[in-house]
Amino acid sequence: MEELLELRQFLEQGKIHEALLLVDELEEMSLGDKINKIDSYGVILLIHLIKQKAEKRSTRSWDVSIENTVREINKINKRRKSGGFYLNQAELIDILEQGYQVALKRAALEAFEGRYEAQELAAMVDQQETLAEALKLIQQ
Numbered sequence: 333m334e335e336l337l338e339l340r341q342f343l344e345q346g347k348i349h350e351a352l353l354l355v356d357e358l359e360e361m362s363l364g365d366k367i368n369k370i371d372s373y374g375v376i377l378l379i380h381l382i383k384q385k386a387e388k389r390s391t392r393s394w395d396v397s398i399e400n401t402v403r404e405i406n407k408i409n410k411r412r413k414s415g416g417f418y419l420n421q422a423e424l425i426d427i428l429e430q431g432y433q434v435a436l437k438r439a440a441l442e443a444f445e446g447r448y449e450a451q452e453l454a455a456m457v458d459q460q461e462t463l464a465e466a467l468k469l470i471q472q
Contacts, residue, residue: 369408374428377401378435383443386456402469
């Protein structure tokens with residue numbers, strides 16, 4: 333909110349260059365927030381996909397969580413006015429890849445009632461296949 337007041341002041345004072353710099357900063361902050369949210373939802377998506385693949389089963393709860401995370405990722409990533417998306421396929425893949433190890437550790441706490449360490453669980457799941465499935469779900 334503070335930035336908007338500062339932007340107003342710059343515009344009222346005719347300081348267009350400073351206003352544009354602030355607009356760039358606001359855009360960057362907004363995109364950063366979207367990336368963080370997509371990352372968080374991506375980790376949740378991966379947790380459930382890892383559990384499904386490791387345990388070779390699913391639950392209604394996992395299915396609903398997968399649906400919800402995909403919907404939220406798509407909602408956050410969609411540009412409202414101009415159409416299109418904030419993050420392209422390569423950027424989404426990068427975010428999912430970065431979150432995979434976090435998801436694996438969290439899935440290890442939940443899958444098989446927490447009997448396996450993350451590296452043991454990793455041996456049960458094909459990382460590239462899981463990442464490809466996550467991306468496919470997001471892009472449907």
